[in-house]
Amino acid sequence: MINHSSKIIVTGGLGFIGSHTVVELQSKGFEIVVVDDLSNSSIEVLDGIKKITKKNIVFENIDLKNHNLVEDFFNRHKDVDGVIHFAASKAVGESVKIPLEYYENNISSLVNVLKELQKLNKPINFIFSSSCTVYGQAERLPITEKESIKKAESPYGNTKQICEEIIIDTAKSNKNLNAISLRYFNPIGAHESAEIGELPLGVPQNLVPFITQAGAGIRSELTVFGNDYPTSDGTCIRDFIHVVDLAKAHIAALNRLLNKNHGSNYEFYNIGTGKGSSVLEVIKSFEKISKIKLNYKIGPRRIGDIISAYADTSKANNKLKWNSELSLDQAMKSAWKWQQKISK
Numbered sequence: 240m241i242n243h244s245s246k247i248i249v250t251g252g253l254g255f256i257g258s259h260t261v262v263e264l265q266s267k268g269f270e271i272v273v274v275d276d277l278s279n280s281s282i283e284v285l286d287g288i289k290k291i292t293k294k295n296i297v298f299e300n301i302d303l304k305n306h307n308l309v310e311d312f313f314n315r316h317k318d319v320d321g322v323i324h325f326a327a328s329k330a331v332g333e334s335v336k337i338p339l340e341y342y343e344n345n346i347s348s349l350v351n352v353l354k355e356l357q358k359l360n361k362p363i364n365f366i367f368s369s370s371c372t373v374y375g376q377a378e379r380l381p382i383t384e385k386e387s388i389k390k391a392e393s394p395y396g397n398t399k400q401i402c403e404e405i406i407i408d409t410a411k412s413n414k415n416l417n418a419i420s421l422r423y424f425n426p427i428g429a430h431e432s433a434e435i436g437e438l439p440l441g442v443p444q445n446l447v448p449f450i451t452q453a454g455a456g457i458r459s460e461l462t463v464f465g466n467d468y469p470t471s472d473g474t475c476i477r478d479f480i481h482v483v484d485l486a487k488a489h490i491a492a493l494n495r496l497l498n499k500n501h502g503s504n505y506e507f508y509n510i511g512t513g514k515g516s517s518v519l520e521v522i523k524s525f526e527k528i529s530k531i532k533l534n535y536k537i538g539p540r541r542i543g544d545i546i547s548a549y550a551d552t553s554k555a556n557n558k559l560k561w562n563s564e565l566s567l568d569q570a571m572k573s574a575w576k577w578q579q580k581i582s583k
């Protein structure tokens with residue numbers, strides 16, 4: 240039986256997916272320590288989490304690139320049972336502009352954490368935040384975990400591939416490490432309470448936060464990056480998964496490890512809804528739930544975009560006993576409610 244007072248360290252726990260996962264972990268009774276360097280998140284997120292869970296959280300502001308700080312942290316948390324590692328820079332476009340910062344941050348943070356976990360000399364459960372970006376443009380749809388890994392289109396995507404390989408090699412050499420990589424498709428939406436949600440810094444690079452900011456009048460017009468793709472309506476297709484469903488997938492993966500139900504000590508799963516939605520379908524969903532006519536124009540294709548990606552989730556359904564439950568409309572409704580809250 241799972242000992243729900245297990246102590247779980249969540250790195251990047253004040254980020255978009257991290258904060259929603261902390262809420263789900265606390266609601267299941269896990270003891271949580273959140274680590275975040277606040278480089279792409281704000282301390283107010285802690286208050287939002289507490290308003291939802293009504294529980295206190297141990298928070299430490301630590302730069303995981305600094306090995307001495309990481310060593311000191313784990314010396315103070317030797318009783319850790321599991322780590323969910325979200326901490327990473329994650330903007331595709333930015334990674335092209337400043338690749339060295341992305342390689343340094345995303346890779347050294349992971350290496351420092353794994354080195355300190357190894358020193359504990361005890362079984363450690365480790366969940367890694369990966370991305371469907373490792374598949375590039377898949378040859379077959381829906382995308383299964385058997386799909387080949389493509390050469391990354393961005394330094395960001397490359398760091399995800401490199402980090403997965405680092406974990407694989409570490410798990411091979413250290414049987415105390417029980418690891419699962421979760422390859423996210425496109426996370427969107429917000430907690431129903433509108434106490435936490437996505438906080439893009441500057442001009443949103445991702446579709447849904449740009450839509451909700453355009454709906455709120457913060458952005459004058461959305462540009463649809465291309466409508467001449469070989470798809471039903473000419474726009475790209477993605478698997479948009481509600482962030483709360485994604486957060487619950489982390490709990491399912493953690494329970495698999497805590498219950499020792501895992502097969503090998505390294506597994507990986509595609510986490511999506513299994514349904515593809517086009518950019519125009521997302522816009523239509525927003526207009527339906529908000530009753531706002533969205534101001535958008537068709538512009539040129541965005542370099543690096545793939546045509547279509549949506550998950551075959553049967554492996555996660557069967558082995559993690561996890562299914563997405565929330566619809567695109569529910570995700571867009573929650574994203575809009577959150578945008579209206581933070582735009583006040």
Ligand code: WQD
Pocket residue numbers: 329331370371372424425426444445446447449461462463464465475476477518541544
């Ligand atoms: C989705 C679709 C755009 C903005 C990226 C990363 C992935 C993950 C999620 C971090 C595309 C179109 C977008 C806009 C548009 N990131 N679009 N106008 O590129 O599928 O995935 O973000 O983990 O790893 O690769 O998401 O939301 O940027 O784009 O038309 O203003 O929306 O062209 O077709 P993407 P996205």
